[in-house]
Amino acid sequence: MGDMKKLIPFFLAAACALSASAKLVTKTIEYKQGDTTLEGYLAYDDSISGKRPGVLIVHQWMGLTDYEENRAAMLANLGYVAFCADIYGKGIRPADTKAAGVEATKYKSDRALLRLRVNAGLDELKKNELVDKSRVAAIGYCFGGTAVIELARSGAELNGLVSFHGGLDSPMPADGKHIKCKVLVCHGADDPFEKPEDLAAFEKEMRDANVDWRLIKYGGAVHSFTQPMANDNPPGAKYNKRADERSWQDMKNFFSEIFN
Amino acid sequence: MGDMKKLIPFFLAAACALSASAKLVTKTIEYKQGDTTLEGYLAYDDSISGKRPGVLIVHQWMGLTDYEENRAAMLANLGYVAFCADIYGKGIRPADTKAAGVEATKYKSDRALLRLRVNAGLDELKKNELVDKSRVAAIGYCFGGTAVIELARSGAELNGLVSFHGGLDSPMPADGKHIKCKVLVCHGADDPFEKPEDLAAFEKEMRDANVDWRLIKYGGAVHSFTQPMANDNPPGAKYNKRADERSWQDMKNFFSEIFN
Numbered sequence: 001m002g003d004m005k006k007l008i009p010f011f012l013a014a015a016c017a018l019s020a021s022a023k024l025v026t027k028t029i030e031y032k033q034g035d036t037t038l039e040g041y042l043a044y045d046d047s048i049s050g051k052r053p054g055v056l057i058v059h060q061w062m063g064l065t066d067y068e069e070n071r072a073a074m075l076a077n078l079g080y081v082a083f084c085a086d087i088y089g090k091g092i093r094p095a096d097t098k099a100a101g102v103e104a105t106k107y108k109s110d111r112a113l114l115r116l117r118v119n120a121g122l123d124e125l126k127k128n129e130l131v132d133k134s135r136v137a138a139i140g141y142c143f144g145g146t147a148v149i150e151l152a153r154s155g156a157e158l159n160g161l162v163s164f165h166g167g168l169d170s171p172m173p174a175d176g177k178h179i180k181c182k183v184l185v186c187h188g189a190d191d192p193f194e195k196p197e198d199l200a201a202f203e204k205e206m207r208d209a210n211v212d213w214r215l216i217k218y219g220g221a222v223h224s225f226t227q228p229m230a231n232d233n234p235p236g237a238k239y240n241k242r243a244d245e246r247s248w249q250d251m252k253n254f255f256s257e258i259f260n
Numbered sequence: 261m262g263d264m265k266k267l268i269p270f271f272l273a274a275a276c277a278l279s280a281s282a283k284l285v286t287k288t289i290e291y292k293q294g295d296t297t298l299e300g301y302l303a304y305d306d307s308i309s310g311k312r313p314g315v316l317i318v319h320q321w322m323g324l325t326d327y328e329e330n331r332a333a334m335l336a337n338l339g340y341v342a343f344c345a346d347i348y349g350k351g352i353r354p355a356d357t358k359a360a361g362v363e364a365t366k367y368k369s370d371r372a373l374l375r376l377r378v379n380a381g382l383d384e385l386k387k388n389e390l391v392d393k394s395r396v397a398a399i400g401y402c403f404g405g406t407a408v409i410e411l412a413r414s415g416a417e418l419n420g421l422v423s424f425h426g427g428l429d430s431p432m433p434a435d436g437k438h439i440k441c442k443v444l445v446c447h448g449a450d451d452p453f454e455k456p457e458d459l460a461a462f463e464k465e466m467r468d469a470n471v472d473w474r475l476i477k478y479g480g481a482v483h484s485f486t487q488p489m490a491n492d493n494p495p496g497a498k499y500n501k502r503a504d505e506r507s508w509q510d511m512k513n514f515f516s517e518i519f520n
Contacts, residue, residue, distance in 0.1 A: 189463060189475070203449060206479055213479035214506065215449070219466055220473075246474065246517075253513060257506075 023047045024076055026069070029083075030090065033120035039090040040064070040121060043072035044081045044130055053159075053259045054081045054131035056122050056151075058144030060227065061104040063093040067227060068141070078252070081131045085121025087114065087147060097234065104143045111171060115154040118147045122156055135159055135259045137181075139251065140166055142224060145185075152179040160184065160258040162251050164226050165191060168202035176209035183213035184254045186247040188221035192236035216250055218243035283307045284336055286329070289343075290350065293380035299350040300324070300381060303332035304341045304390055313419075313519045314341045314391035316382050316411075318404030320487065321364040323353040327487060328401070338512070341391045345381025347374065347407060357494065364403045371431060375414040378407045382416055395419055395519045397441075399511065400426055402484060405445075412439040420444065420518040422511050424486050425451060428462035436469035443473035444514045446507040448481035452496035476510055478503035 023046040031038050041064060044052075055075050059068045068084040075082035087107060094100035107114040118138075126133050137160045140148035145166010152161050153170065155178035162184045170176070183206065187194065206213040221243035224230035232238040283306040291298050301324060304312075315335050319328045328344040335342035347367060354360035367374040378398075386393050397420045400408035405426010412421050413430065415438035422444045430436070443466065447454065466473040481503035484490035492498040 183479075189473075190467065203477075203479075207450065211479060212502070213449075215477045215479075217463075217475045217477075219443075219463075219471060219475075242472070249513060253509060 021047055022077055024073055026073065026076075029124065031120060031124045033117050037090045038086040038117070038120060040086045040124060041069050041072060041084040042082070042128070043069070043076040045076050045079060048079060051130060051132040052079055052081055053135035053137065053255070054083065054125045054128065054133075055255075056118075056125050056136070056138040056148070057082060057084045058087065058118060058121070058138065058140035058147040058151075059084065060142040060144055060224070061094070061097075061100040063088045063100070063103065065093070067229065068144075071139075074248075078255075080255075081125070081128055083121065083125040083128070085118060085124075085147075087117045087121075087144075108143070108146065108167070111150055114147055115150050118151045119154060119156060122151060122158075137161060137255060137258060139164065141226060142166060149183075152181055152183065154178065155180065160254060162186065162254060164247060165194075165221075165223050167198070168194065169198040170201070170205060173201060173205040173208075176205035176211060179206075179209060179211045181212075182254070182258050183211055184250065185213070185215040186226075186250060187215055187217050188223060188225045188240070188243065189217040189219050190221060191223045191225075193223045216247070218246060281307055282337055284333055286333065286336075289384065291380060291384045293377050297350045298346040298377070298380060300346045300384060301329050301332060301344040302342070302388070303329070303336040305336050305339060308339060311390060311392040312339055312341055313395035313397065313515070314343065314385045314388065314393075315515075316378075316385050316396070316398040316408070317342060317344045318347065318378060318381070318398065318400035318407040318411075319344065320402040320404055320484070321354070321357075321360040323348045323360070323363065325353070327489065328404075331399075334508075338515075340515075341385070341388055343381065343385040343388070345378060345384075345407075347377045347381075347404075368403070368406060368427070371410055374407055375410050378411045379414060379416060382411060382418075397421060397515060397518060399424065401486060402426060409443075412441055412443065414438065415440065420514060422446065422514060424507060425454075425481075425483050427458070428454065429458040430461070430465060433461060433465040433468075436465035436471060439466075439469060439471045441472075442514070442518055443471055444510065445473070445475040446486075446510060447475055447477050448483060448485045448500070448503065449477040449479045450481060451483045451485075453483045476507070478506060 025046045026043045072082035138148040139162040145163030148161045153175040158181040160182040221240040224237040225240040225243040230237045285306045286303045332342035398408040399422040405423030408421045413435040418441040420442040481500040484497040485500040485503040490497045
């Protein structure tokens, strides 16, 4: 293992050094979709000069929270410009899961509106002068996973998308043919919220549309496996450190491929 | 991307430098299972000193061929001691797919014998003085994928296994409880030889036994997707460069995790 073992710590050490020297800049950004005001969150490393890939992050059903802001900081530390989209609108941050369900359902049952909202976030990211517009990806969690898949189904120009425990169902499976980007689905193998028939329909949609896709099932993981605040309430939505770390690593590998 | 982009070429360049300076040693090795003589194939990099992880490779249905020998060389270049097991026996190298089917069926219908044969290969690998016995994995292709899962089901001491387009069915699903290692299944999403009910049963076996497992479905890939000699004859078994490269990368990431 000699030389090989030397390489890996170097790589990690360099990544850590990068983090230590990073100058993380974050800011809240207001933008519009139609007449609706949205409030997103930007993060990038100011110690890096020049254009770099951009990553859009779409929030889970509770709306844009510090969870997504932390992910944005993690992505900024990796050298990306990260922008958290706001789907619900400025100030609309559900206080409990009941209110979250109402908001999420509004968009899940109106995919056209969902597409407009997530596209508005993508446009805002691409407007940033630090973003290399030819290298852009979107990631989303739960509700946001659905949102980034709908973004691709709308025909958006992207290099790739990653869904973390996102809903994969589609009322318009024929729209799979508009997907231009690579697709990575990170899925909890024991997720009780994702029905086997929805998984099968998603695979068929990808297959029929000849999409470049892959899906990873993480054993032992349920819904919300990347989210430390998920505490099995509702049951079947619970944090899983192992699957969180592995799916983050899988996302990084995916980015290495699509931003090559 | 500045610093980040600099890292990746360095890493690749170093890996290439390692290959250029490597002193690949390969040899054919005779060993026994019961009274049966088997003939395996060893590869390692002699420019590396000291013990290192060992990787067992189990062949597809045609028996041990130059395909597996090439994989062994690739693994040796990554810094591992690689050993190709011989399941069929010295000199038994099917000349055509019909003969291969006869040989493979012999072992797929006698899992006890298959376990003895693949365990004999593992023992031979572990005997090698260059191998760090606490860091050992097994990988297998098609028939060999089944073989390495059976190895784990037999209770063998391993850090992990990787099945590439392997048959996942089991006549004794309760044996999942003997699996002590991490499991990575690399599966062609369009593989017509792997029935949905066998996939579902495999997932249930892993779940019931609380195995640390994950499964990756590669969109657009069928059976034998890692094997350049697979030319859709029989139909549904065909090389897929994209899925080959991705699954090799996924295996490397898995090794980084299990040999950490």
